[in-house]
Amino acid sequence: MNPLKIALLLFLITLGFGLAAQEDVPGAKDHPLLSRYPGSHIAWYQTKKYVAYDLATGPITRYRHIEDRQEVAGQLYRIYYEIEGAPAEISIDEVYADYLRAFERAGATILNQGLRPKGNDFGGSQWVGVALAPQSPPNSPSSKLFAGTSSSGGKFALAGRIDRPTGPVYVAIYGERHSNKLVNYLVDIIETKDAELGKVSLNPEYIMRELTERGTVSVYGIKFAYDSAEILPDSEETLKQIAAFLKANPGIKLYVVGHTDNQGEFSYNHRLSQRRAAATVKALEDRHGIASGRLLSEGVAFLAPKATNKTEEGRALNRRVELVLRP
Structure with a gap:
């Protein structure tokens, strides 16, 4: 074969391997x-x-x-x-x-x-x-x-x-x-x-994926009044999304766990986190038809942070409700 053709063929082969890689x-x-x-x-x-x-x-x-x-x-x-x-x-x-x-x-x-x-x-x-x-x-x-x-x-x-x-x-x-x-x-x-904290979609597929892969899903769309367990009105969409997941998966039971940042004494934050978790369960049962007993509430204050408490951004990540899969 002509040496020029051989060289061209080798070049094309090399080029083909390079493109594939x-x-x-x-x-x-x-x-x-x-x-x-x-x-x-x-x-x-x-x-x-x-x-x-x-x-x-x-x-x-x-x-x-x-x-x-x-x-x-x-x-x-x-x-x-x-x-x-x-x-x-x-x-x-x-x-x-x-x-x-x-x-x-x-x-x-x-x-x-x-x-x-x-x-x-x-x-x-x-x-x-x-x-x-x-x-x-x-x-x-x-x-x-x-x-x-x-x-x-x-x-x-x-x-x-x-x-x-x-x-x-x-x-x-x-x-x-x-x-x-x-x-x-x-x-x-x-x-x-x-600005998007709490607006992440909690569609049933997302909740199921997080529970399957991690055993827990963090919820930021449930908002509370300052130093209170009063659920604010703009939390309703998130509650609806959680309820939709539970109704689509009737065999699943969850712990609802309240978390706070570390501002203030532990005992105060512990009680606050428990009250907020309990308020979330009550809202899902009373307003969204979730059967009593499927959700158990607990609060852990600031014992399980997701981020540093030294910045406002980190504290915002730590103030949350978590849905945890029950065995």
């Missing part, structure tokens, strides 16, 4: 704020409408402890990219520099940054396990991060905040040259949405 997982997409590094594909993708994210912004200061953290809450996007078959000329320094440039162009405030850091430093090998422990995605490809082979060519981490009229957006990127054939990085983006 670059396919994203179904349903995945880049976030509008940040494009991917050229040649990357999305190997894992997750988005959640409202979660608390424990953003580490400092180094490890003592055993498995990072002092500098920020509790942020909102819609979370987790996008894990891989550059498979990455040639040696794609250094982790270049990927890092490209994202740092993107941060600067977006007017981001850099909260911390680290290129080729040591183990306990921001972005280091030991650091990432501690940093991501509160929200590390189990059994996902991103578990490859910071577990590179002996040919690993460096690591990096970036954390920043982009201020927008709708609220700040936090971005954290963790990356490495995993091996001589793979560069990988995880992009976490949190769009803070304080």
Whole structure:
């Protein structure tokens, strides 16, 4: 065969393999704020409408402890990219520099940054396990991060905040040259949405999924008067959604658990959380026809926080009612 034709054939075969390797997982997409590094594909993708994210912004200061953290809450996007078959000329320094440039162009405030850091430093090998422990995605490809082979060519981490009229957006990127054939990085983006607290849909499918996967579902749409167990009128839609779930699943029984923030004495908050849980049960029974005995109320005050109580955003996440599956 003509050598030119052989070369062309080999090029087309190589191109075909490259294109196949670059396919994203179904349903995945880049976030509008940040494009991917050229040649990357999305190997894992997750988005959640409202979660608390424990953003580490400092180094490890003592055993498995990072002092500098920020509790942020909102819609979370987790996008894990891989550059498979990455040639040696794609250094982790270049990927890092490209994202740092993107941060600067977006007017981001850099909260911390680290290129080729040591183990306990921001972005280091030991650091990432501690940093991501509160929200590390189990059994996902991103578990490859910071577990590179002996040919690993460096690591990096970036954390920043982009201020927008709708609220700040936090971005954290963790990356490495995993091996001589793979560069990988995880992009976490949190769009803070304080105004949407309590408006997350509690349709029956969502409640069932949360109870099945977690055994509990947090409810923020049941509002109470200040320092009171009086349920406010704008809670009615959430109560209707819970009642619809219970009527569609007559075999399910739940604990209704009240939670507070840590403002005030424990004994006071304990009583308040119990009264609020009891008021929720009573409203579902009296106004929405849920049979007596299916729901049992309890209150735990501030013993099971979902976020820090040092900020108003965190305290808002901690003031909630939880539906817990009864055996």
